[in-house]
Amino acid sequence: MTQIDDVLAHIDANIDASLARMEALVRFKSISTDAAFKDDCRKAAEWLAASLQDIGFDGSVRETSGHPMVVGHDGDEGEKPGPDVLFYGHYDVQPVDPLELWNSDPFGPAIIEKDGVKMMTGRGTSDDKGQLLTFLEACRAYKAVKGSLPVKVSILLEGEEESGSGSLLPFLEANKSELSKDLALVCDTTMFDPETPAITTMLRGLVGEEITITAADRDLHSGSYGGPAANPIRVLARILADLHDENGRVQIPDFYDGVPELSPEVKAQWDSLPFDGDAFLGNVGLSIPTGETGYSIYEQISARPTCEFNGITGGYTGDGFKTVIASKASAKLSCRLVGQQDPHAIRKNLRAFIKARVPADCSVDFAEHGASPAHSLSPDFAPLKQGAKALQDEWGKAPIPMGMGGSIPIVGEFKSILEMDSLLIGFGLDDDNIHSPNEKYNIESYHRGIRSWARVLAALAE
Amino acid sequence: MTQIDDVLAHIDANIDASLARMEALVRFKSISTDAAFKDDCRKAAEWLAASLQDIGFDGSVRETSGHPMVVGHDGDEGEKPGPDVLFYGHYDVQPVDPLELWNSDPFGPAIIEKDGVKMMTGRGTSDDKGQLLTFLEACRAYKAVKGSLPVKVSILLEGEEESGSGSLLPFLEANKSELSKDLALVCDTTMFDPETPAITTMLRGLVGEEITITAADRDLHSGSYGGPAANPIRVLARILADLHDENGRVQIPDFYDGVPELSPEVKAQWDSLPFDGDAFLGNVGLSIPTGETGYSIYEQISARPTCEFNGITGGYTGDGFKTVIASKASAKLSCRLVGQQDPHAIRKNLRAFIKARVPADCSVDFAEHGASPAHSLSPDFAPLKQGAKALQDEWGKAPIPMGMGGSIPIVGEFKSILEMDSLLIGFGLDDDNIHSPNEKYNIESYHRGIRSWARVLAALAE
Numbered sequence: 037m038t039q040i041d042d043v044l045a046h047i048d049a050n051i052d053a054s055l056a057r058m059e060a061l062v063r064f065k066s067i068s069t070d071a072a073f074k075d076d077c078r079k080a081a082e083w084l085a086a087s088l089q090d091i092g093f094d095g096s097v098r099e100t101s102g103h104p105m106v107v108g109h110d111g112d113e114g115e116k117p118g119p120d121v122l123f124y125g126h127y128d129v130q131p132v133d134p135l136e137l138w139n140s141d142p143f144g145p146a147i148i149e150k151d152g153v154k155m156m157t158g159r160g161t162s163d164d165k166g167q168l169l170t171f172l173e174a175c176r177a178y179k180a181v182k183g184s185l186p187v188k189v190s191i192l193l194e195g196e197e198e199s200g201s202g203s204l205l206p207f208l209e210a211n212k213s214e215l216s217k218d219l220a221l222v223c224d225t226t227m228f229d230p231e232t233p234a235i236t237t238m239l240r241g242l243v244g245e246e247i248t249i250t251a252a253d254r255d256l257h258s259g260s261y262g263g264p265a266a267n268p269i270r271v272l273a274r275i276l277a278d279l280h281d282e283n284g285r286v287q288i289p290d291f292y293d294g295v296p297e298l299s300p301e302v303k304a305q306w307d308s309l310p311f312d313g314d315a316f317l318g319n320v321g322l323s324i325p326t327g328e329t330g331y332s333i334y335e336q337i338s339a340r341p342t343c344e345f346n347g348i349t350g351g352y353t354g355d356g357f358k359t360v361i362a363s364k365a366s367a368k369l370s371c372r373l374v375g376q377q378d379p380h381a382i383r384k385n386l387r388a389f390i391k392a393r394v395p396a397d398c399s400v401d402f403a404e405h406g407a408s409p410a411h412s413l414s415p416d417f418a419p420l421k422q423g424a425k426a427l428q429d430e431w432g433k434a435p436i437p438m439g440m441g442g443s444i445p446i447v448g449e450f451k452s453i454l455e456m457d458s459l460l461i462g463f464g465l466d467d468d469n470i471h472s473p474n475e476k477y478n479i480e481s482y483h484r485g486i487r488s489w490a491r492v493l494a495a496l497a498e
Numbered sequence: 499m500t501q502i503d504d505v506l507a508h509i510d511a512n513i514d515a516s517l518a519r520m521e522a523l524v525r526f527k528s529i530s531t532d533a534a535f536k537d538d539c540r541k542a543a544e545w546l547a548a549s550l551q552d553i554g555f556d557g558s559v560r561e562t563s564g565h566p567m568v569v570g571h572d573g574d575e576g577e578k579p580g581p582d583v584l585f586y587g588h589y590d591v592q593p594v595d596p597l598e599l600w601n602s603d604p605f606g607p608a609i610i611e612k613d614g615v616k617m618m619t620g621r622g623t624s625d626d627k628g629q630l631l632t633f634l635e636a637c638r639a640y641k642a643v644k645g646s647l648p649v650k651v652s653i654l655l656e657g658e659e660e661s662g663s664g665s666l667l668p669f670l671e672a673n674k675s676e677l678s679k680d681l682a683l684v685c686d687t688t689m690f691d692p693e694t695p696a697i698t699t700m701l702r703g704l705v706g707e708e709i710t711i712t713a714a715d716r717d718l719h720s721g722s723y724g725g726p727a728a729n730p731i732r733v734l735a736r737i738l739a740d741l742h743d744e745n746g747r748v749q750i751p752d753f754y755d756g757v758p759e760l761s762p763e764v765k766a767q768w769d770s771l772p773f774d775g776d777a778f779l780g781n782v783g784l785s786i787p788t789g790e791t792g793y794s795i796y797e798q799i800s801a802r803p804t805c806e807f808n809g810i811t812g813g814y815t816g817d818g819f820k821t822v823i824a825s826k827a828s829a830k831l832s833c834r835l836v837g838q839q840d841p842h843a844i845r846k847n848l849r850a851f852i853k854a855r856v857p858a859d860c861s862v863d864f865a866e867h868g869a870s871p872a873h874s875l876s877p878d879f880a881p882l883k884q885g886a887k888a889l890q891d892e893w894g895k896a897p898i899p900m901g902m903g904g905s906i907p908i909v910g911e912f913k914s915i916l917e918m919d920s921l922l923i924g925f926g927l928d929d930d931n932i933h934s935p936n937e938k939y940n941i942e943s944y945h946r947g948i949r950s951w952a953r954v955l956a957a958l959a960e
Contacts, residue, residue: 069818131820137716199818240721244819253783254599257933259702259904262806262834263746263789263798264779269807269829270742270788276732277739284725317726321715323859326732327725336725344724345731346822351809352830356531356661357706357867358592359832359904360808360933367731368814370821372724397785405819442721442821471719471822 040178040494047177047486054173054486055147055156055479057087061127061165062145062158068103068128069199077103077195080127084193091176093191098211100203103128103195107215110175112184118497119218119419120188122456124446125168126197126224129160130471137473147479154479162468166477167223168193170463170485178490186497190217194446197224200244200406201445208453216454219419221492223485224444225462228436229310230478233427233488235420236460237413238338238439239447241373243382244346244405247272247390248366251398256361266398268365269350275393276367279343283329286343286371289385294376298339306334309436319467338439342372368405372442379407408445411458419459419496426491427461430484435461461492502640502956509639509948516635516948517609517618517941519549523589523627524607524620530565530590531661539565539657542589546655553638555653560673562665565590565657569676572637574646580959581680581881582650584918586908587630588659588686591622592933599935609941616941624930628939629685630655632925632947640952648959652679656908659686662706662868663907670915678916681881683954685947686906687924690898691772692940695889695950697882698922699875700800700901701909703835705844706808706867709734709852710828713860717813718823728860730827731812737855738829741805745791748805748833751847756838760801768796771898781929800901804834830867834904841869870907873920881921881958888953889923892946897923923954 047054064080067073081097084106088095093108106127132142140146145158156166171191178185192215196203208215228234251266279287286292298306313333317323327336336342350365352358371382387402394400413420415437427435440460447458463485469475509516526542529535543559546568550557555570568589594604602608607620618628633653640647654677658665670677690696713728741749748754760768775795779785789798798804812827814820833844849864856862875882877899889897902922909920925947931937 069820070816130822131814131816133814133816134717198820242821244821246819251784254931255596255934256782257904258804258806258808258832259834259902260928260932261782261799262804262832263802264775264784264787264795265782266784266786266788267807269810270738273735273738273807273810276735280732313726317859320718320723320727321859322713322726322728324728324857325726326728326857333726337723340725342720342724344720344821344823345729345735345813346720346820347813347815347824348731348735348827349811349815351807352593352595353809353811354532354593354595357708357830357832358531358660358808358933359704359706359806360592361806362809365810368819370720370724370819372721395786395788397779397783440721442719466722469716470722471820472717 040490043178043181043490044487046181047173047490050177051483055482058156058166058169058482059145061169062160063143065143066128066160066195067131068196070131074103077128081106081195084127087172088191091172092179100207102203105195105207106193108191110185110189114184116186116188116497118187121190121219121221121496122215122217123171123189123191123221124194125171126164126194127168128195128198129163129165130198132159134473139474155476156479157474157476159475161475161477162464163470163475164197164224166482167462167464167485170482171221171223171489173486174489174493177486178493186493190215204446204449205453208449212454217456220450220456220458222444222447222458222460223462225440225460226464226466227462228438230465231431232433233431233435234438235423235427235435236440236462237420237437239411239444239460240341240440240442241377241379241408241410241448242445243371243373243379243386243407245370245383245386246366246368246403246405248364248401249394249398250364250401252361252363255363258359258361261361265361266395267361268398269362271394271398272348272350272365272367275390276345278393284327286341288343288382288389291341291382291385294378295341296375298335307332309334339374341374341377343369345369374410377410379409383407406445408448411447411451413457417457422495422498423459423461423492426495427488430488430491461488463488502952505640505643505952506949508643509635509952512639513945517944520618520628520631520944521607523631524618524622525605527605528590528622528657529593530658532593536565539590543568543657546589549634550653553634554641562669564665567657567669568655569653571652572647572650576646578648578650578959580649583652583681583683583958584677584679585633585651585653585683586656587633588626588656589630590657590660591625591627592660594621596935601936617938618941619936619938621937623937623939624926625932625937626659626686628944629924629926629947632944633683633685633951635948636951636955639948640955648955652677666908666911667915670911674916679918682912682918682920684906684909684920684922685924687902687922688926688928689924690900692927693893694895695893695897696900697885697889697897698902698924699882699899701873701906701922702803702902702904703839703841703870703872703910704907705833705835705841705848705869707832707845707848708828708830708865708867710826710863711856711860712826712863714823714825717825720821720823723823727823728857729823730860731824733856733860734810734812734827734829737852738807740855746789748803750805750844750851753803753844753847756840757803758837760797769794771796801836803836803839805831807831836872839872841871845869868907870910873909873913875919879919884957884960885921885923885954888957889950892950892953923950925950
């Protein structure tokens, strides 16, 4: 019997109440990117602040120029061993379109069983409401059983992670002394597979950009003007087509500056992972990797930078047909960064690349959607070893040190502004459909996620 | 004093009543491409059938599998000199988006004065409700004054011209003997300029096509899958970029088969036209022709084929940002045809061109949006000479024989199914904003358009 078996037993005995709280949080339509859901975001923040108070934190809603932050510090003021930690999660979620592909209401969470696996469905169940609650519920159980937490804990919950984290930098700057701790804990990542835990030690950065091409000063009839009048869709298509070569290499000048090649050791380790690239693509109906030639699928998603097109629109897109030449066409694109790639240099070079391809009688406007550098953790970092031991205790397997394709801007900001490293532990799975219709979070991810965090908190104090 | 001065005087005296009828017709939201406006299309058809009856035609609404046709034959059964004619117009209109760019309600017609020019604003005022009424009002005045029309007149009004004319072919086939006359009169074209009438003797054909690329079987998170997973926007952009070379030449195989080069005589005549290409583009904020190198702007819009992109959509297109890799992306495109280009061969070759560029693990779906060959009229055609004289009488200037960039599918069908040529006379102007926000029709276009048709009817009987 370990010293926290009583905490774990309490978690097991109260899992239904934990799930009810997860359902309550998922019900808030906290889509941060769409102004129509501003009030829903605030209500989610208020609910979380009240929950923190309920657990015994001084939880409060803190204003920003965008959606509010939720901050809470453990009320227990005594000296504690181990690092003081700041836990981070985000309560905002992705939009739900296309709505018609959902099998149930994205904001009406339901517990279903599929292929023998129990899961809760709904937008945000995995990304990041269910995940952030694993930590809050671990704290709740710990305090309920032991009266206090083993290390000093503060909590920061953001409401703009899915929309560029515009308020994050100023908020961290303004509250530096309050939020700067010894270590950040982040729960927004995945397991290696349903049986194998993971700690994400490499994380890609992000540059998000929206480009709008304007040709004529009004929409034109393609019969009257077709031929001589510049078509912004044609201009845009050519620019996008130029952004990759035949080998999947991104053509933005100096794009690969600061991209490290993997050491032969790490490459050998990754090649030996039980990761089946064909199955990874096959699972979503694909079979031909489109990343850079010469890199494995695992390398393409975790160690290589990308330039992806996330949206495009222009002209008539409704039912039927309209013989129009649009005045404008636009695309949203994002670059994933690795190693020492500089997000600001990449945005600058991307814009120059595009401008050079816009005809003299057309114009281009740019809109910025977030910038964050990549992140990586040394294998000798003590909390990494402590976290790994805790996960091994819970799952019976050593966690895999993973490279993650996605970006968590906070990790870069924590390092640069608050001068602390982040330990990224999460319980999501590749089939959670985050950012897609029918998002879900397995009940086991939630339950053993809570248990895992209780173990991590205990391990950090050792 | 000519033999129809009394008719012209009646037109002048009753212009306000004619304008009121135009307003009534413009009020119907007869957007044929959008199923939400099905009832509005029917109501427009019913209004027109009643109007024909009011004039003395046996007007009726005729069912099709889409929006109805309106057909009417002059009730006057006596023998008449000159050709029996079938007048054609269309009562359906283009969608009105982007609505925020309209200065007034698109379906709330208003008569305004701008830079000293009186005009009626509203969707369809020019294309084609105002234009088709010029003919109906000429018939109304003629019958009111003379008791009968100088030639035998039938009228066919379509409700699907802006959405691919899906019902037209079967309707013409099914009603061949009823509708086949000696000559078709069509009012859906423009003047050369506000002072100079025109008869359109060359008309580009059209192939409309919608292509949808499917990559993964669901939307993906660009952090998890970015790199190896095929991105349908990238696939689509590359296909669209491949469709033109650096000189604006369309790259579909055999695309230029059947495209005639202009004779040196016609080229010389066109070069001497008072058409200012720089002003034509400058009027819409452009300056660099994007059609085929080596052809004048006038040739590019009237004598050369094109491939234009009319719409594109894929991924997240709302406010803010979503780091998604879409499952699907689609584009609407249309080719304008000239000479003997075969629309069916072009569609086949276009599809093959696209299929060859779709990766093996992605798929493409096609949807057809209309096909019509180009049209041209011999200068020796008798009704062309008669029409030209009538227009010269009204406007004091010989009409310009024009090549028109737009397509009027009916003209090809009239030739192939009903074996009759079409005389294309219209009073629209380049600045009418057809297919765009703030469509308008000048009051002078309407008034003198009615007078012109009265003269044409008289001339055809001579």
